[in-house]
Amino acid sequence: MAKIKEYRKNDGSMNYEFSVYIGTNPYTGKKERTTRRGFTSIKEAELALAQIRLDVANGKFKFNKPAKTFGEVTKLWLPIYKRTVKEVTYTATVSIIDLFITPMFGDKLIDKIDVMYCQRIVNNWADERPRTFKKSKFYVGKIFDYAVNIGVVDDNPMKKVLMPRVQVEPRKIGFYDKDELNKFLAYAQEFDQNKVYTFFRLLAYSGMRKGEAYALTWEDVDFEKNQISISKSLARGENKTLYISSPKTKGSVRTISMDKDTMNHLKRWRNTQRQLLLKLGHPTKKNDQNLFTTDENEYYHPTVDKHWLKRIYNQKNVPKDFKQISTHGFRHTHASLLFEAGASVKSVQDRLGHSDITTTMNIYAHVTEAARDKTADLFADYISK
Numbered sequence: 001m002a003k004i005k006e007y008r009k010n011d012g013s014m015n016y017e018f019s020v021y022i023g024t025n026p027y028t029g030k031k032e033r034t035t036r037r038g039f040t041s042i043k044e045a046e047l048a049l050a051q052i053r054l055d056v057a058n059g060k061f062k063f064n065k066p067a068k069t070f071g072e073v074t075k076l077w078l079p080i081y082k083r084t085v086k087e088v089t090y091t092a093t094v095s096i097i098d099l100f101i102t103p104m105f106g107d108k109l110i111d112k113i114d115v116m117y118c119q120r121i122v123n124n125w126a127d128e129r130p131r132t133f134k135k136s137k138f139y140v141g142k143i144f145d146y147a148v149n150i151g152v153v154d155d156n157p158m159k160k161v162l163m164p165r166v167q168v169e170p171r172k173i174g175f176y177d178k179d180e181l182n183k184f185l186a187y188a189q190e191f192d193q194n195k196v197y198t199f200f201r202l203l204a205y206s207g208m209r210k211g212e213a214y215a216l217t218w219e220d221v222d223f224e225k226n227q228i229s230i231s232k233s234l235a236r237g238e239n240k241t242l243y244i245s246s247p248k249t250k251g252s253v254r255t256i257s258m259d260k261d262t263m264n265h266l267k268r269w270r271n272t273q274r275q276l277l278l279k280l281g282h283p284t285k286k287n288d289q290n291l292f293t294t295d296e297n298e299y300y301h302p303t304v305d306k307h308w309l310k311r312i313y314n315q316k317n318v319p320k321d322f323k324q325i326s327t328h329g330f331r332h333t334h335a336s337l338l339f340e341a342g343a344s345v346k347s348v349q350d351r352l353g354h355s356d357i358t359t360t361m362n363i364y365a366h367v368t369e370a371a372r373d374k375t376a377d378l379f380a381d382y383i384s385k
Helices: 042-057 070-082 087-105 115-128 133-149 178-191 195-206 210-215 260-279 304-313 328-340 345-352 357-384
Strands: 005-008 014-024 031-039 227-230 233-236 242-245 254-257
Touching: 014 042, 031 042, 070 087, 070 133, 087 115, 087 133, 087 233, 087 242, 115 133, 178 195, 178 304, 178 328, 195 210, 195 260, 195 304, 195 328, 210 233, 254 345, 328 345
Parallel strands: none
Antiparallel strands: 005 014, 014 031, 227 254, 233 242
């Protein structure tokens, strides 16, 4: 039973208070009472007590929600999110949260984060990372949505944030023309005519992603039909562990026809690999042997190709002004040379495994723009001769 009590304030005046049982808090599972005071009359206290009892009876009483930080809610959300995406996507999400979201939101009480704060952070992200800030905003919104679902907050302030307008320069991916590619492959062959040369030649002549190349096994290579089947990719998961994943998109599963010279290089590399692995204590003739592995016959870390490129470019015989491109640039090179050779947009899309033809068209636009820029020089050179 709730009992209204009289108490004396510091100024000597008399006020009234009461404490009443309100039931089990649905957020904590604990039985609770609430105390109200500051009433100037018994009648005022009785009316307030009656209203609370009515709200409890009708299920309208607002229990106090446990105070949680944004970081605490994030930890609750991540295991649920993990079950909905690939491991590589989950790992990338955790990286974004750790690098950009937690420093701004992690230690703040989630029910105290308002629209103005979110807007300010999103604006700062847009200034600092115009290409990638939308991902951070997206994941903060997803975590707030989860907080709403579990009753920690009433609404998602990120939904009211206005997306800042940013100007982003088109990302330019370096690629080689025919002569530059042949020179690079010659430099690569001088550096290492076996594994490294075969790796970059395969990328340049197939257009496959490097993760797809690292995941290839010899059973994916059909020497009779001169074809290579792409059905998997090497990915990096939690704690930087490497594992074989399904490909990037459904369109990534494909069969690529290859030229005979590249297939002959692959044959030579297969024989050389067997001999090298045997010497290192890893005898293997199994078809599930990966094409490119470490001396311990384990997966390569996906950044090893960067070191290979650096060592190739740093050779004494390579001119200092020779164009340097990234490993992904060989995929772009392949597409560009295909277009120059007269291949259709659709055939290039299928060969590269683009699920969205817009990606293919962006490369096509890049190639045609480069060709257009050369036109004036070709005319001037011709006239000057």
